[in-house]
Structures are given as C-alpha cells and as structure tokens.
Amino acid sequence: MTNVGNATAQIENRIDTAFAQLKARGETALIPFITVGDPNRHITLQLLLGMEEAGADAIELGIPYSDPLADGPVIEKASARALLHNITISDGIELAKQARLQGAKIPYILFTYYNPVLQYGLESLFQALSEADISGIIIPDLPVEESGPVLEIADHYQVHLVPLVAPTSKERIQRIVNSARGFVYCVSSLGVTGTRDTFEANVEAFLDEVRASTALPIGVGFGISTAEHVRRFSPHCDGVIVGSAIVRQIENAIPLLLNPDTSHAGVLQICEFVRQLKS
Numbered sequence: 019m020t021n022v023g024n025a026t027a028q029i030e031n032r033i034d035t036a037f038a039q040l041k042a043r044g045e046t047a048l049i050p051f052i053t054v055g056d057p058n059r060h061i062t063l064q065l066l067l068g069m070e071e072a073g074a075d076a077i078e079l080g081i082p083y084s085d086p087l088a089d090g091p092v093i094e095k096a097s098a099r100a101l102l103h104n105i106t107i108s109d110g111i112e113l114a115k116q117a118r119l120q121g122a123k124i125p126y127i128l129f130t131y132y133n134p135v136l137q138y139g140l141e142s143l144f145q146a147l148s149e150a151d152i153s154g155i156i157i158p159d160l161p162v163e164e165s166g167p168v169l170e171i172a173d174h175y176q177v178h179l180v181p182l183v184a185p186t187s188k189e190r191i192q193r194i195v196n197s198a199r200g201f202v203y204c205v206s207s208l209g210v211t212g213t214r215d216t217f218e219a220n221v222e223a224f225l226d227e228v229r230a231s232t233a234l235p236i237g238v239g240f241g242i243s244t245a246e247h248v249r250r251f252s253p254h255c256d257g258v259i260v261g262s263a264i265v266r267q268i269e270n271a272i273p274l275l276l277n278p279d280t281s282h283a284g285v286l287q288i289c290e291f292v293r294q295l296k297s
Contacts, residue, residue, distance in 0.1 A: 031154075031200065032123075032124070034200065035125075036076055037235040046248070046255065047076060047237065047256060048073060048292070048296045049075060049077065049257050049260070050069050050074050051077075051093075051260065051264060051265070052065055052069075052080060052265065053093060053097055054110040055082060055099075055103050055105030056100045057100075057268070057272050057276055058103060061268075061281065062113055063116055065289070066114075067121075068285050068286070072290070072293040076127060076257075078126075078128075079114065079127065079129060080129045080130075081130040081131075082097035082101045083097055083134060085131075087131070090262060095269065107143065108146075110128060111147065111152065125154065126151070126152045126153060127152070127154035127180065127200075128147065129156045130156075131158065132160045135157060135168070140168060141171055144174070144175040144177050153177065153200070154179070155177060155179055155180065156182070156203060157179070162181060162197055165179065169199075178199035179198075179199050180198065180199065180200050180202070180203055181194050181195075181198050182205055183204055183205065183228055184204075184205040185207075185221070191231055195228065195231050195232035195234065196232075198234055201234055201256065202235070203236075203259065204224070204236055204237065206221050206242065222251075235255075237257035237259050238251050238258055238259065241262075242261075243263035244263070248260075264291065267291050
C-alpha cells in the first residue's frame with residue numbers, strides 16, 4: 019500500500035454532481051479543452067470564467083508539454099506558445115484556485131502527461147489538486163496496466179483518474195472501465211487530436227459498446243469541432259470534449275487577446291463559439 023497523508027474532505031466530486039444534474043435535465047455535457055498559459059495566464063483565467071458563463075459544463079486544463087504524444091499540430095503549437103512563458107502544472111493549479119475565488123463552480127480536469135506528474139511527485143500533486151478543487155486528471159500516456167499506484171493516491175484525495183479508451187482497445191475495454199473514475203473518455207478516431215470532417219463509420223457502435231460496459235458516464239473527444247458533431251454524438255454519450263477547435267479559435271484571436279484594448283472582445287469571441295456548441 020502507498021503511504022498517503024490526510025485527504026482534503028469533500029462531500030462529492032464536482033464531476034459526479036455535474037453529470038448527475040445534466041442527466042436529470044436530459045442534457046449532454048460540453049467540456050472544452052484549453053491549453054493553460056496560451057496566450058498567457060491572464061487570458062486563461064478570463065477564458066475559464068467566460069466559458070463557464072457561456073455554458074461549459076466542465077473544462078479540461080491542458081498543461082503544455084514538450085512531447086505531447088496524443089496531441090495534434092493545433093495543440094502542439096499552443097503548448098509551444100505557453101512554454102515560452104514557462105507554464106507548468108503549478109500554473110494550472112494556481113489558475114484554478116483563482117477562478118474558484120472568482121466564483122467558478124464547474125469541474126476542472128487536469129490534462130497532463132506522466133513525466134510532469136512524476137516530476138511534481140504523486141502525493142504532492144494529488145494533494146495540491148484536491149486543495150485547489152480540481153476534480154479530475156487525465157494522463158493519456160499512463161496505461162491501465164500501470165495505473166495502480168496513481169489510482170490509489172487519486173482515490174485517497176478524491177480526485178478522479180479519467181481513462182482514455184480507443185476503438186482499438188477491444189478486449190481491454192472492460193479492464194479500462196473497471197478502474198475508471200468520474201467518466202470514461204472515448205477517443206472517437208485513431209491518431210492524435212485535431213478537427214475532422216469525417217469519423218470512422220463504426221464510431222457510434224464503439225460508443226454504444228463502451229456505454230454498455232460501465233455505469234459511469236462516457237464522454238467522446240478527438241475531432242469534435244462543430245455543433246453538428248455535438249448533435250451527432252449526443253445520443254451515444256453523456257459528454258463531448260472539444261479541444262483543437264477551441265484552441266484554434268484562441269490562436270486566431272491572439273492579435274485581439276494580446277492587445278489590452280481588444281482582449282475582452284477576443285475572450286467574448288471564443289466564448290461565443292462555446293455558446294454555439296452548447297446550444
């Protein structure tokens with residue numbers, strides 16, 4: 019057994035509460051992804067608050083990383099921009115704290131790779147996540163077969179370790195969902211993240227298979243980029259994750275965002291995109 023310290027007391031994880039409330043209303047969760055620190059810390063904080071107001075039900079906080087194996091070129095470029103400001107996991111945690119102080123209520127889910135987790139220290143990280151009221155973490159390069167020590171500490175601090183499951187997982191699907199917490203992140207397409215015009219013909223059947231394998235909510239991401247995509251997948255899942263399409267909106271708006279006279283308009287432009295996806 020891993021020797022872990024005292025966990026921060028929580029009544030219920032915000033992810034569980036959010037999905038339960040959405041299910042009661044017959045709604046599908048909209049979960050935007052942003053890269054922390056792109057284009058800077060101040061704009062990230064404004065986006066966290068603005069996207070919640072625009073209808074986001076949870077937000078993934080992507081920690082920039084020099085070798086993002088699961089990310090396509092749009093998020094790779096965003097990570098490179100953020101790394102110019104030396105953004106780390108600590109910045110993501112601090113920005114979550116600041117957003118909470120300003121009234122943020124929706125769940126935050128950290129998205130990072132295993133090397134930064136190890137560099138931070140397992141127990142130190144999960145204690146910090148709990149204290150910052152960050153509800154979950156996604157570590158895309160941590161296979162279920164090696165996730166035991168992380169899962170134990172995550173459970174102790176009541177932070178959900180959300181796994182990825184892909185169409186190629188096949189016989190591993192049941193094992194993955196058995197150790198899942200919060201929700202199961204279904205990868206809609208093979209390869210890395212990025213906007214797409216088409217999806218695999220059998221993606222809905224894959225989602226239905228995962229849904230039949232677990233009582234947890236399932237979310238779908240990788241390639242979801244339009245309101246039409248959201249409508250297509252909503253009958254087969256409990257949440258949709260939109261990453262590259264939002265990060266590209268941020269990239270396109272950088273001239274506005276970095277000008278003090280127009281930064282607010284730039285944030286509103288991105289949040290309007292989120293509002294359209296939710297509607």
